[in-house]
Amino acid sequence: MSRNEELQDRILEFLQAMAAPALRKFRVVGDINVMADPPPLPFRGEMTQLEDLHLDGVQLSWPHCRFQKLKSLTLIREIEISFPALLAFLSSCPSIVNLTLDLSIVDRGNETQVVTMPALERFAFNVSIRSIRFIWNHIYLPKLHSLALDPVGSEYRPALKVLTSPHPAMPTSPLPSWSLTSLGLWPNTEVSGFTGALFHELPNVRVLFLCPNGPIASSTSINDLSMHSKSTYPPSANHDGPALVLPRLTTLILAEGQCSYEAVICVSWDLLQETVIRRRDAGVPLKKLFVEYENEWADEPPEEAAWLLENLDAVGMIPKTWKLQTMNMEYTEDWCAIEAEPAGTWAFERLCERLGFTLFKPNGGQPAATSDDCTEEY
Known part of the structure; x- marks a missing residue:
């Protein structure tokens, strides 16, 4: 037994002996794979008040736990899990609002059960293509x-x-895409036509996060934002002229699918300007734009972004520290908050500051004031 395994066992034994009847949030990160019988469950599995459970690289017999009030569940880097066990786990947590799954299904079994999750509003989903339809068809949201x-x-x-x-x-039932108001996608250069087909069926999306894996995927997905809609969704009564896809889109967050600190290469400022113009002319204007951090933008935005600064309500950058290839429920919550808060307000600037976003302003491209700068005014 290695020292790490010994330490792991000691920690689990310690937690198993403890009682935490009022515990609300529990987060475990590590490479823990214990399948003893009986399983060494933290707090003996009695976590009836727990609302937020985050497991990163942890495999225990969690279905033996009691989660009566769980609202947020994150399962990422799960070593292995059978599909029947996953369904049993989800069906025992009917109050979940936020769900993050980044895992591999090792045994599909012969499940025909469909688990309804009546309260679930936000879902971060990263699984193999071979599993996505199978899992989706067994959970109803x-x-x-x-x-x-x-x-x-x-x-x-x-x-x-x-x-x-x-x-x-x-x-x-209506198409699942019709109910979405917030969507994050990782477009792939090797996959053609995905955004072009999906964008037609997103009539209510207000904030879109795109993390393409290269310049081609980036240009394609941005260009697709100017397509005329072919959706069968009932058209808006107050819309004149040819409707574009994503008619309610106000906020675009553009990142790279490359986790590095190299210069951002996926931003086509000319294409972004064309997209803003086309959507504005069609009566469905984009209002906020954030692109991934590039070091030389720390003091001022690139000259190519000057037009966007003058024609959008908010332009800024997001930090590389988002670790964009790791699924995280916080992403979707952050996107929705950025879209909902009116640009130009003190609250919006504080929100961007809290998230690590940098706002640029038209007057010389200077970043938005910090909280210290606003103390006297507010």
Whole structure:
């Protein structure tokens, strides 16, 4: 037994002996794989008041726990889990509002059960393409409005299918994509036509996060924002002229699918300007734009962004420290907050500051004032 294993066992034994009847939040990060019988569950599995559970690289017999009030569940880097065990776990937590799954399914079993998660609103989903449709068809999410989807693989048709088809458990229900107000996607250069097809069926998305894996995927997905809509969704009564895709989109967050501190290469300022103009002329204007951090922007934005600064309500940059290839529920919450808060307000600037976003202003491109600068005024 290694020293790490000894330490792991000691920690689990310590937690197992403890009682935490009022524990609200529990986060475990590490490479822990213990399948003893009986399992050494922290707090003997009695976590009836727990609201937030985050497991990163941890495999224990969590289905033996009691989670009566769990609202946020994160399972990432799970070593292995069978699909029946996952469904049993989810069905025991009907109050979950936020769900993050970044895992591998090792045993699909012969499950025919469909688990309804009546309270779930935000879902961050990163699984293999071969598993995505299978998992999706076994969980029904009637209140879903925020989705981060990063399929693993080069064939995205299963992902497109689940979003643009009624759920098998409710064949007369609207398309899942129609209910989304927030969406995060990781477009892939090797996958053609994905955003071009999906964007037609996103009539209510207000904030879009794109993390393409290269310049081609970036240009394609941005260009697709100017397409005329072919959706069967009922058109808006107050919209004149040819409707564009994503008619309610106000906020675009553009990052790179490269986790490095190298210069950002996916930003085409000319294409962004063309997109802003086309959407404005069509009566569906973009209002806020954030792009991924580049070191030389720390003091002022690039000259190419000057037009955008004058024609959008907010332009800024997001930090590289987001670790964009690791799924995290905080992403979707941050996107929605950025979209909802009116630009130009003290509250919006404080929100950007808290998230590590940098705001630029038209007057010389200087970043937004810090909280210290605003003390006397407010």
